[in-house]
Amino acid sequence: MKSTTELADHLRVMHRIRFTEEAITALRAAGDVVGSVHLCNGQEAVYAGAVAALDLSVDAVFPTYRGHGWALACGVAPRAVLAELLGRAGGISGGRGGSAYFTAPDHGMFGENSIVGAGAPIACGAALAAAYDGSGRVALAAFGEGAMNQGAVHEALNLAAARSLPVLFLVENNGYSELTPTDTMVRNDQLFRRAAGYGMPGARVDGNDPVAVADAVGRAAERARAGRGPVLLEAMTQRIVGHYIGDAQQYRPAGELDAALAAEPIRRAEEALRAGGVAEAELDALRAAVRAEIDTAVAEALAEPLADPTTVLEHLYA
Amino acid sequence: MKSTTELADHLRVMHRIRFTEEAITALRAAGDVVGSVHLCNGQEAVYAGAVAALDLSVDAVFPTYRGHGWALACGVAPRAVLAELLGRAGGISGGRGGSAYFTAPDHGMFGENSIVGAGAPIACGAALAAAYDGSGRVALAAFGEGAMNQGAVHEALNLAAARSLPVLFLVENNGYSELTPTDTMVRNDQLFRRAAGYGMPGARVDGNDPVAVADAVGRAAERARAGRGPVLLEAMTQRIVGHYIGDAQQYRPAGELDAALAAEPIRRAEEALRAGGVAEAELDALRAAVRAEIDTAVAEALAEPLADPTTVLEHLYA
Amino acid sequence: MPDAQLTYAGAANAALDRALTERPETLLYGEDVAVPGGVFGVTKGLLKRHGDRVFDTPISEAAILGSAVGASMFGRRPIVEIMWADFALVAFDQIVNQAANVRYISRGRLSAPLTIRTQQGNAPGACAQHSQSLEALFAHVPGLTVAMPATHQDAHDLLLAAIWHDDPTVVIENRTLYHGEKRAVRLGGPVPGIGGAAVRRPGTDVTVVTWGAIQHAVLDAAQRAAAEGIDAEVIDLRWIRPIDLPTVLGSVRRTGRLLVVHEAHTVGGVGGEVVAAVAESGIRLAAPPVRLGAPPARIPAAPHLAAAVLPGAADVLGALRALAGDGVHGAVA
């Protein structure tokens, strides 16, 4: 039935993200990938669900440095993401962006952003353009819950509300601002409640359920496309990895990680599919197929030549 | 009875502000004062009321460029304010600050600020210091309703809430952001409602009634001093003059100014006192006394020598 | 091409009007720019003539600049106003970390053809937060282009060039110039490209490189110096990034003397860049180069105090005398 196939589609995307990031973790350990890399393991349902509810032929997504999952959900080839982190010529940004700042406009993914909150006003601009180009574009600004305390996000929320811009503000609430529990940095940790002050709807959604995310984003997108303005969605999820590769996570209370692992979206999706009557073999086959796809992508990316250093001065100006 | 004397005290302060700014307007017209000057005519009740509810031996006020009224309410001598605008040696900031950026720390007035919203985080710092110096200080950050859309104000509201800092955020809602009606720049013009999102109390108060302002500020200050955190107060008032001297105010709808003049605090206070049985002669005497005081202040300020230009390189560093 | 008698503000307004007319993808917005027509009246009438592509915004510089970056990535050509250059600092990230990176990181698949109109400098009575000359902060950023028009014609031409330019460009005007007398301004000509200094006064004895409103004081001083037998060549840099070095070097090669004058603080100012470039060129000077800018201080509000901090015509004349008053002129062989 529909819900089963829908969930299976989400699961495929989530597997693709998870396996790609497991490959990245290995490449980072091997030293092929260097620098700080922010994984989204545990948050995959947000990306799978949200992107499924958008029309990327017109819509535009503005994620953060934690953007591998967004890119993959948007349809960027795992090889192109891996090649970017490896500084290869075929990297989605030719090695200019790296893990934290690549951009894939051809896939509706208009750039990670490594400045917390800075993508929110930029997304407003994409929505503003829609008011003149007749595209019907909806812009989705994704950022963490910690970014809700950044001035630029506030200004974006108000501008979008004041001008009824078609923007979806999607908070990926994983509970942490880097190494600090965000609920210690706010007095009211129900961040979606800030929406009312701006005169826009706000709601919490189960960020580990791709169907719930797709449903909420879909309704918000429809509303925005109809000219009824922005929505603030707070997707409750968690990281099952560190803030960056190498983060020892000593700051996480005992048991928290186990609970997170029990609730993480891939495991939950598989359980739901089992309960829905999908055979274990099918789940294994799906997992194996995606894993094989990623193994190939890693091999292809590693086989690519490094980006040509003689071109580094190009594209600064037209 | 008390309320009458209390209101009469407020009226004296409001007269002092109004007459001082009338004198400034004349000096500006005569060319003795130059540059852009922001008057607070019509908003005097906010300053008279708020300051009456504070203990300036410890508390600290952080106003904006529209700060003459705050300074005078804090007890800065009209002569010192006038001399500042005139670039005289005896100016409260020796001519360094001018109309829009003078500071009077000896009077609990810790500086106007000509960057919209910038005073709010600075006020948080004054409150933060109180947590260590045992002073029991409450910091009052005053800014216009338009400043509520500035990122720095948002960050200050959240920081103050998260750390339960003794800060009062006092919005002087005069309806305009310079020449633009602020209700066209927000989707929810009940700005005090934003407080809930931060987990702090928010309320509107009649900004043309000094007693109501004093009452609200007094209760908020008591709460903050008791360690219960910040409060957001939205004082509804209006300018009965332009944003700056010379502003023709063509942007104001017909009738609005007349309504504002009918509701302006000095007229209202006098009517209330009359109704309370105060004789016209007393009101005239009060007005005349303050006017005489300001006339003297103007003469004294004009008689002062200009600030010494050979000292302009001093005080950049310790 | 038609000539019009316009103020400096009127010239900028004409450029905006033409851009909005000829480039349907342009947008014009910022605080008080639409209904009020700008706090300085520079955008007057544009809402009426161009409708909903001209609008007012909340007091939210990060949202103004960030939305301009985003809109420009999607085919719009936003012209946004930051009322005072000082205010750009509340949202400098959107200019330096965002706008400047768009084309480079996307390797040209995206671009950010936005124009930031602002104005700066001291004016009588302005406070320290409304008086800074901050071009050096913008000029250090690769990916940005920076113009400082100081004549009526440039208020029109440089702004037009900036809007047509396909990368983020900052046009820094000066409010003391907005409402002076009207002058003949050429309109309707071909849109100039970016870059290129202007020789405001040809001369043989000393090269004075300057930019912004202060050049009018420099030209006064040059005239007074001429009466004393010092023939100064005054170059208006106009574009602070990129700098037109050939014009500067060509002049210094002839005069053998260099004075750089700007209203900004000398230390860390763009004057250092000009002097360094000349020194690196190897041109032998007859006298050490001189920078004249503001000394280390904040800018006081009282006009007579500000005048004691900021360089003026008398200071320029003094510098010209010290630099070229010895009668010996021309470059060292």
Added chain:
Amino acid sequence: MPDAQLTYAGAANAALDRALTERPETLLYGEDVAVPGGVFGVTKGLLKRHGDRVFDTPISEAAILGSAVGASMFGRRPIVEIMWADFALVAFDQIVNQAANVRYISRGRLSAPLTIRTQQGNAPGACAQHSQSLEALFAHVPGLTVAMPATHQDAHDLLLAAIWHDDPTVVIENRTLYHGEKRAVRLGGPVPGIGGAAVRRPGTDVTVVTWGAIQHAVLDAAQRAAAEGIDAEVIDLRWIRPIDLPTVLGSVRRTGRLLVVHEAHTVGGVGGEVVAAVAESGIRLAAPPVRLGAPPARIPAAPHLAAAVLPGAADVLGALRALAGDGVHGAVA
């Protein structure tokens, strides 16, 4: 005074520990500095030892910097961390328009003795928004003091000097130096004042003025140049504002040659200030001065691409050869 074997990060930590111990009015806060001990571990253990004067903040740079300005006006001595210099641009107003004005506008009745600890520059894999060298933006601002420690001892001494300094001071560290080998660091001595360059390598043929982490590449190059008969004097500026000109000029007077090397972009960088100051001094050079910095580009993430943009030891050696490789040394008579 006791010597301790410390990393560069450990040396900074020791300075913070001493400040928190000896100056009860100090506060230490910022994102992740307290419970986590800093994303780079520089503030580890300080919360435990000093309690509630050390705390974590929301991701709110304007609130962090603004509250530091306010607290410093009320007798506190805040030491705040801005995790990356790039992030200071989201709240640059609080540094330039607020902190820098406090003492001047109040004519000394108020002051803002706050220290902003940050770090900058490229590191392998870092993106363009985490790789900039922005000292020129801070150094142009009167009222600010700017330090760039590049040795273990300076990571301790300059930070201590900054904290004791009674005006807003920006200490720009470099994350590539934090966790290198341990070195002997003098602790417990008298707190040094601000200012003063350090001669890292005495030499006679050419003066190399540099600062920040890149000086280690410069010292490598100088050593290799020595093998070729080029004896370079390497000066670490250390304090970018104020600049220790006497030390620079004294050296250039002896060597007659000047090379300035910084990781920041050359155009509009502090190198221009150094070259301009030397040119203004009138010291006759045997060869035109040279600036070596980053060319106009954004900083790409891939290490081999970043290496193609940023200057390295080979570039410095090349510049030394071109500048002083002719065998003729010493200043022109």
